[in-house]
Amino acid sequence: MAATPDGQNMYTEAVATGLWREIPVFRMLLGTCPTLAVTAAIKPALTMGLCVIFVLVCSNIMVSLMRKGLRPHVRILLFTLTIATFVTIADLFLRAYQPVMSEALGPYVPLIIVNCVIIWRAEARASNSGVLLSIVDGLAMGAGFTIALCVLATIREILGTGRLFEIQVLPKTFPAWAAMGMPVGAFLTFGFVLGFINYVSRKRS
Amino acid sequence: MLDSLKRFVRESWLLVVASVLCGLLLAATNAALGPRIEVNKALKLTSLAGGLLPAAQAFVPLSSPVEVKGLDGKTESAVVFKATTDDTVVGWVFKVVGSGFADKIELVVAVDASFSKLAGYDVVTSSETPGFGDQIKDAYYRNQFAGAPVGQFSLVGLGAANERDVDSTIVAISGATISSTAVVQAMNHYLPQLKDQLQQKGLIGHGSNP
Amino acid sequence: MDLLYILLTGFISVVLINNLVFTKFLGICPYIGVSGRIDMAFGMGLAVTFVMTLSGTLTWMIDHWLLMPLNLEVARYVAFIMVIAAAVQLVEMYLKKFFPPLYESFGIFLPLITTNCAILGLCLFLVVWGTSTLIEAAVLSFSGGIGFTIAICIMAGIRENMQMVDVPESLRGAPITLITAGLLALAFMGFAGII
Numbered sequence: 001m002a003a004t005p006d007g008q009n010m011y012t013e014a015v016a017t018g019l020w021r022e023i024p025v026f027r028m029l030l031g032t033c034p035t036l037a038v039t040a041a042i043k044p045a046l047t048m049g050l051c052v053i054f055v056l057v058c059s060n061i062m063v064s065l066m067r068k069g070l071r072p073h074v075r076i077l078l079f080t081l082t083i084a085t086f087v088t089i090a091d092l093f094l095r096a097y098q099p100v101m102s103e104a105l106g107p108y109v110p111l112i113i114v115n116c117v118i119i120w121r122a123e124a125r126a127s128n129s130g131v132l133l134s135i136v137d138g139l140a141m142g143a144g145f146t147i148a149l150c151v152l153a154t155i156r157e158i159l160g161t162g163r164l165f166e167i168q169v170l171p172k173t174f175p176a177w178a179a180m181g182m183p184v185g186a187f188l189t190f191g192f193v194l195g196f197i198n199y200v201s202r203k204r205s
Numbered sequence: 206m207l208d209s210l211k212r213f214v215r216e217s218w219l220l221v222v223a224s225v226l227c228g229l230l231l232a233a234t235n236a237a238l239g240p241r242i243e244v245n246k247a248l249k250l251t252s253l254a255g256g257l258l259p260a261a262q263a264f265v266p267l268s269s270p271v272e273v274k275g276l277d278g279k280t281e282s283a284v285v286f287k288a289t290t291d292d293t294v295v296g297w298v299f300k301v302v303g304s305g306f307a308d309k310i311e312l313v314v315a316v317d318a319s320f321s322k323l324a325g326y327d328v329v330t331s332s333e334t335p336g337f338g339d340q341i342k343d344a345y346y347r348n349q350f351a352g353a354p355v356g357q358f359s360l361v362g363l364g365a366a367n368e369r370d371v372d373s374t375i376v377a378i379s380g381a382t383i384s385s386t387a388v389v390q391a392m393n394h395y396l397p398q399l400k401d402q403l404q405q406k407g408l409i410g411h412g413s414n415p
Numbered sequence: 416m417d418l419l420y421i422l423l424t425g426f427i428s429v430v431l432i433n434n435l436v437f438t439k440f441l442g443i444c445p446y447i448g449v450s451g452r453i454d455m456a457f458g459m460g461l462a463v464t465f466v467m468t469l470s471g472t473l474t475w476m477i478d479h480w481l482l483m484p485l486n487l488e489v490a491r492y493v494a495f496i497m498v499i500a501a502a503v504q505l506v507e508m509y510l511k512k513f514f515p516p517l518y519e520s521f522g523i524f525l526p527l528i529t530t531n532c533a534i535l536g537l538c539l540f541l542v543v544w545g546t547s548t549l550i551e552a553a554v555l556s557f558s559g560g561i562g563f564t565i566a567i568c569i570m571a572g573i574r575e576n577m578q579m580v581d582v583p584e585s586l587r588g589a590p591i592t593l594i595t596a597g598l599l600a601l602a603f604m605g606f607a608g609i610i
Contacts, residue, residue: 085227107539187597195590235489
């Protein structure tokens with residue numbers, strides 16, 4: 001098994017990094033645009049998360065396969081081309097098999113192309129690692145991103161409509177905070193969750 | 206000359222190969238999924254319409270285009286479907302657009318076969334305020350149009366009329382005047398034009414209408 | 416006069432009512448990152464406006480005069496991002512050669528803007544909104560940039576004042592900026608319905 005200099009398994013390292021240490025959105029503050037846009041309810045958030053996992057893994061595989069031939073001038077161009085292709089494919093699949101979700105997500109699916117998380121992983125991991133490690137890294141980072149989206153979406157949906165996945169979670173007498181479904185709620189929830197995470201991190205250290 | 210060409214090829218061969226590969230991937234996916242996407246697009250309107258006209262078995266798009274004037278005065282081609290059961294027309298379904306509070310509101314409207322009564326409407330797309338303008342999707346407002354006579358609708362405030370009366374007087378949603386007005390305006394703007402166009406095409410009779 | 420009315424309402428709509436930052440969540444990364452000082456914020460806003468107007472118009476032209484007639488919509492996203500990247504690169508080289516002081520003042524912003532979701536986002540929204548004429552596309556792209564500039568300058572003004580205030584430690588930096596942005600989004604909601 002491949003190992004890092006200090007003896008730890010590279011694969012578990014990658015998983016730990018993606019799921020906690022450098023989790024996108026919360027730790028790395030990347031990919032914030034779709035975060036605010038699709039987290040009004042949990043279903044769009046999950047759909048977006050799955051799309052990002054798909055694009056991330058596919059693009060990592062392709063960049064990893066190409067890594068020997070990368071030249072400084074065309075690097076970013078190649079990354080962008082790969083990512084754009086896989087995002088288009090993901091969008092086509094969504095429009096074919098989940099038209100309602102595709103309408104709801106709208107232009108935010110193609111915006112995955114400029115989601116910094118994907119270019120960041122292509123640059124930091126896939127362009128200098130083997131295919132298997134790139135896949136693991138893609139899965140871990142994608143999972144981290146999805147978890148972050150779902151945390152925000154759960155808060156916003158429960159407080160905003162009292163329901164989660166169509167199941168009434170809060171009693172009907174609870175006045176739903178309609179603002180949670182609107183941009184206000186998005187920014188405020190994100191800000192407070194980030195603050196909470198900062199607080200927890202500081203308490204630990 | 207040959208040297209610079211060799212350098213060019215060395216720098217960019219991967220880009221060219223990758224472009225070709227990506228192009229092939231895109232073309233293949235598009236060919237495989239394209240038909241399904243087209244079907245989905247047509248299905249969107251008719252699946253909502255099925256809820257308004259449960260008796261209809263099929264929704265057939267009109268063979269000749271229907272031209273109407275949009276709210277901005279521009280001529281546009283209207284989306285009209287004929288709702289049929291065993292080849293008899295049971296109603297007409299079309300899309301109307303209104304300008305709501307936040308953005309455009311798209312409605313699918315169904316009328317009966319003689320274009321004299323509304324079967325109702327459903328919201329295709331809208332970005333109205335949740336809890337307020339969003340109520341145009343709810344039963345309170347939609348029921349007022351189900352069975353209402355086709356004609357000019359007038360909007361009144363809460364309490365000025367009984368919303369359970371199925372007539373041309375529509376009671377607005379409290380706190381969502383603009384969204385309520387948008388729906389009524391869209392109906393008033395498009396219904397007469399569409400009725401006129403269908404009558405001209407001989408698809409519905411010139412019935413007794415005030 | 417009809418055309419002028421459409422352009423004017425489109426302009427006000429994208430700048431105030433459908434502001435790209437506060438209602439469409441575009442350009443959040445630079446918005447949080449560069450809104451610390453008013454002069455930097457203004458510079459970023461101008462750079463974004465410039466790139467946005469250019470890219471919006473270009474991608475609209477490519478979409479309507481190349482992709483749609485040839486039924487190549489599947490290549491839309493690839494074409495858009497490539498055009499944006501190429502356009503920014505060319506602009507950068509041109510500025511560096513012919514207008515060095517302008518290039519200096521844009522500074523690091525230009526390369527940063529290429530993968531800014533605001534640019535691609537606006538180009539995609541032009542498609543979603545069914546923009547049918549070139550002049551409309553140009554005006555809407557320009558107003559997108561102006562809206563971003565207004566948003567980021569307001570935020571910079573607020574943040575400059577916040578430096579003298581006692582912000583709780585967990586909330587310093589990104590969290591308080593986001594909360595402020597939320598309150599600004601709430602304020603901008605008041606513009607809905609003015610046209």
